[in-house]
Amino acid sequence: MRRFQFFLAVILFIFPLSVGAAGEEGKFVASVDKNGVQRVEIIAGRYYFHPNYMVVKANVPVEINIRKEPEMVPHDFVLKAPEAGIDIFQSLSSEPSIIRFTALKPGKYLFYCDRKFLFFKSHKEQGMEGVLEVTP
Ligand SMILES: [Cu+2]
Structure with missing residues (x-):
């Protein structure tokens, strides 16, 4: 019985912690160097960006160093936010690519991979998307 209570306590204690952490796991807040x-x-x-949530400041240059896992499946990085002066389409390889931009307007903008193979679901639909949050 005591063992069971211990087990229960472990589950009740650890489970919420791991769930709580999961939401923050993919978030990255950039600092200015x-x-x-x-x-x-x-x-x-396949099929993710990590991190999939990045926070940057408006009107400060951003440099994204992005590469894909060394595998056959092609990926790209698309971020179209004309209202913030951002227009990115970058094909990815396992060698890093550098993407440079400066976000002009605070807001939340979606980025994604626009690849799709035949009749399969698009990479975006399978989870290759994320958010760029621009703060004032
Ligand atoms: Cu992809």
Whole structure:
């Protein structure tokens, strides 16, 4: 009986912790480096971006260093937010690509992979999407 109570306590204690952490896991808040650039590193794979939520400041240059997992499936990174002066389409390889932009307007903007194979679900539908949050 005591063992059962211990087991129960472990589950009740650990489970909420792991669930609570999961929401924050993919979030990255960029800080401004000594050159005045906000740097973000992203890895893309089947079918995710990590991190899939990035927070940057408006009107401060951003540099995204992005590469994909070394696998056959092609991926790209698309972020179209004309209202914030952002227009990105970048094909990805396992060598890092550098994407540079400066977000002009605070808001939340969606990024995604627009690949799709035949009649299968698009990569976006399978989870390859994320949010760029631009703060004032
Ligand atoms: Cu993809």
